[in-house]
Amino acid sequence: MEHCAAAVDRRLCPHCNGSINDQVRRREIDEDAILALNRLWHPDHFICNACRRPIRQTFQVADNHPYCVHCFASKFNPKCAGCHETLIDSCLLAFDRHWHPRCFCCSTCNMPLPNGEYYVVDDKPYDRDCHWLKRLEKREHMDREKM
Numbered sequence: 066m067e068h069c070a071a072a073v074d075r076r077l078c079p080h081c082n083g084s085i086n087d088q089v090r091r092r093e094i095d096e097d098a099i100l101a102l103n104r105l106w107h108p109d110h111f112i113c114n115a116c117r118r119p120i121r122q123t124f125q126v127a128d129n130h131p132y133c134v135h136c137f138a139s140k141f142n143p144k145c146a147g148c149h150e151t152l153i154d155s156c157l158l159a160f161d162r163h164w165h166p167r168c169f170c171c172s173t174c175n176m177p178l179p180n181g182e183y184y185v186v187d188d189k190p191y192d193r194d195c196h197w198l199k200r201l202e203k204r205e206h207m208d209r210e211k212m
Contacts, residue, residue, distance in 0.1 A: 075103075080110035101131060115140060157181040159190065171195050 076085055078098075085098040085105045098105040101124065109119050114127075115136035125137035132140065138153045145152055146160075147168025157164045159181065167177050173195035184196035191199055 075105060077105075078107045078110050079104050080106065080112070083107065102126065102129070159183065160188075173199065 077083065078085055079102075085107065097108075099108055099111045099120075100106075101111055101120075108121075111120050111131065112118060113120055113124070113133040113136050114130035115132055118133065120131055120133050123134055124131045125134060125141075126132070127137065127141060138151050142151050142153065143156070143163040144150065145156070145165045145168050146162035147164055147170070150165070152163055152165065155166060157166055157169050159169060166181065169181060169183075169190065170177050171183070171192040172189040173191060176192065178190060178192055183190035184193060185191070186196060186199045186203070
C-alpha cells in the first residue's frame with residue numbers, strides 16, 4: 066500500500082491556515098483572495114520571501130518562494146560589469162559579462178556602442194571609427210619597430 070502526501074485544503078491560507086471563504090463572506094477583508102502558487106492567500110499574507118511586504122502585482126518564484134520583482138532582481142539578476150547595478154530590463158552580453166546598453170562603451174571615445182555592435186582590438190571593444198584608428202596606430206607602431 067502506497068502512502069500519499071497529506072491532502073492540502075486549498076481553501077485555507079498557507080500563511081495563517083485561516084479560511085479564505087469565511088473572511089471574504091463576512092467582509093473581514095476588502096479584497097478577494099489571491100490565487101498564487103496553486104493556493105489561495107489572504108491579500109496581506111501573500112508576501113515577498115525577501116522584504117516580507119505583501120505582493121500586490123507581478124511576482125517571481127524561486128525555490129517555490131514568491132518574490133516581488135525588485136527583490137527577485139536584486140537577489141537573482143546579474144550585475145552590470147560597467148556600473149555594478151542590478152540588471153532589470155535589457156542587457157548586453159559581451160566579453161562574458163553582462164552590461165547595460167548605456168554602460169558598454171568604446172574604449173577610446175567612451176561613447177555607448179550602438180546596438181551593442183563593436184570591434185575588438187587587444188581584447189577591448191571599439192566602435193567602427195575608433196577601431197580603424199586603433200588598427201592604424203598599431204600598424205604605425207609595428208612599422209616603426211621594423212626600422
